[in-house]
Amino acid sequence: MMPARRLQAALRPDQPPPPAATLVALAQALRDEGMTQAALYRLFQAEHARSDLDEPRLEALAGTMDLIWGGGWAKGHALFEQELSQERLDSE
Numbered sequence: 001m002m003p004a005r006r007l008q009a010a011l012r013p014d015q016p017p018p019p020a021a022t023l024v025a026l027a028q029a030l031r032d033e034g035m036t037q038a039a040l041y042r043l044f045q046a047e048h049a050r051s052d053l054d055e056p057r058l059e060a061l062a063g064t065m066d067l068i069w070g071g072g073w074a075k076g077h078a079l080f081e082q083e084l085s086q087e088r089l090d091s092e
Contacts, residue, residue, distance in 0.1 A: 004043060017057050020060045023061065024063075028079060031079055037080045037088075038084065040079075041068045041084055068080070070083035
């Protein structure tokens with residue numbers, strides 16, 4: 001299944017809001033399958049921008065995006081060794 005479909009399935013409105021651990025596990029799986037940090041961040045960012053998501057789903061997405069980005073927000077739990085920068089995000 002395509003990454004976007006996998007993320008959308010985890011966020012389906014007919015399911016209870018996903019715990020953050022579910023989205024983190026999906027992000028880890030996509031990373032392990034070869035998705036770059038920038039691509040993974042953009043995928044989660046696109047879903048976060050949807051207007052039809054409720055607050056618990058938006059919060060779970062935002063928390064996972066912090067772990068994908070890395071740096072201070074990730075508090076030792078970053079999914080990648082290097083912190084993402086806006087410059088890298090824009091160039092990839």
